[in-house]
Amino acid sequence: MEWLRQRIEQQVLGLTGISLNEIDFEHPKGEPGLFGPQSAIWPVHGDFTSMLCGGISALLLQMLHPLALAGVWDHSNFREDIFGRLRRTSQFISATTYATVPDAERLIAKVKAIHLRVNGTDSDGSPYAASDPELLTWVHVAECSSFMASHLRYRRIIVTPSRQAQYFIESASIAERLGAVNVPKTPQAVANYLENMRPQLRCDERTQEVARVLMTTRLPGRLTQPAGTIFIKAGIDLLPPWAQEMLGLRLSPLEQRIVRGSVHAIAAVLRRSVRNGAYHCALRRMGR
Numbered sequence: 030m031e032w033l034r035q036r037i038e039q040q041v042l043g044l045t046g047i048s049l050n051e052i053d054f055e056h057p058k059g060e061p062g063l064f065g066p067q068s069a070i071w072p073v074h075g076d077f078t079s080m081l082c083g084g085i086s087a088l089l090l091q092m093l094h095p096l097a098l099a100g101v102w103d104h105s106n107f108r109e110d111i112f113g114r115l116r117r118t119s120q121f122i123s124a125t126t127y128a129t130v131p132d133a134e135r136l137i138a139k140v141k142a143i144h145l146r147v148n149g150t151d152s153d154g155s156p157y158a159a160s161d162p163e164l165l166t167w168v169h170v171a172e173c174s175s176f177m178a179s180h181l182r183y184r185r186i187i188v189t190p191s192r193q194a195q196y197f198i199e200s201a202s203i204a205e206r207l208g209a210v211n212v213p214k215t216p217q218a219v220a221n222y223l224e225n226m227r228p229q230l231r232c233d234e235r236t237q238e239v240a241r242v243l244m245t246t247r248l249p250g251r252l253t254q255p256a257g258t259i260f261i262k263a264g265i266d267l268l269p270p271w272a273q274e275m276l277g278l279r280l281s282p283l284e285q286r287i288v289r290g291s292v293h294a295i296a297a298v299l300r301r302s303v304r305n306g307a308y309h310c311a312l313r314r315m316g317r
Contacts (some may be wrong), residue, residue, distance in 0.1 A: 036301040048122025054310035069196035075308030079298035083179030085264025087172040093230040096157035127311035162210040169204035
């Protein structure tokens with residue numbers, strides 16, 4: 030069944046930044062990048078299934094911040110090119126996690142330059158800028174807290190609080206390179222930050238539109254379409270209960286059990302099928 034494994038792998042990698050063919054994750058040999066294989070960030074970002082579920086949850090959570098939403102609404106073609114956005118985001122995450130230092134620094138500089146061009150005024154008249162340090166912190170925490178929540182749920186690996194803190198410290202270093210400030214770096218600090226941000230969040234018609242676009246998007250390829258629906262529901266299920274309530278999205282207890290069981294089943298297939306993702310290539314670069 031090697032042909033089926035290759036077909037699955039092709040469709041999975043087609044959704045990731047590695048499909049852009051802009052970064053060589055296998056060379057030069059022995060270059061550990063910003064973190065290296067002993068880091069906490071490598072295994073967390075190395076699992077496609079948990080990262081996709083966490084990424085969906087992160088996007089829904091990020092869009093509850095009106096200024097983060099305004100930047101996407103005014104400066105992104107997410108409706109027409111949602112998979113292009115997915116690949117570019119994936120490329121940044123994989124490059125900063127697994128690529129060599131020069132490639133990681135190049136991507137960070139590129140994103141910082143893009144952020145400087147993204148500014149405007151929210152619908153209520155509030156100015157926004159993607160380079161705003163506090164806004165960068167929000168986007169980062171919403172993202173990485175979702176990745177960790179998904180990792181804990183779907184990798185079935187016991188991750189100690191100290192190992193979780195290591196992940197948040199390592200991922201915070203990327204956010205700080207982009208310009209974020211006061212980034213929380215422990216599980217409790219992350220939880221406190223999200224709770225303290227709640228008064229600044231809102232769900233309006235534009236938030237609902239982003240959620241609608243996301244929820245009605247179908248993954249390309251016949252093999253991936255059924256899984257896509259499961260992944261979207263899994264992303265909703267990962268949201269904090271208060272965020273689910275704000276968005277008006279909630280799974281019943283029966284749906285939760287079905288979705289979680291389905292994700293574990295899909296993940297088992299994908300983990301056996303994908304052998305050439307950025308994580309695997311970086312491991313080979315390090316002789317692992």
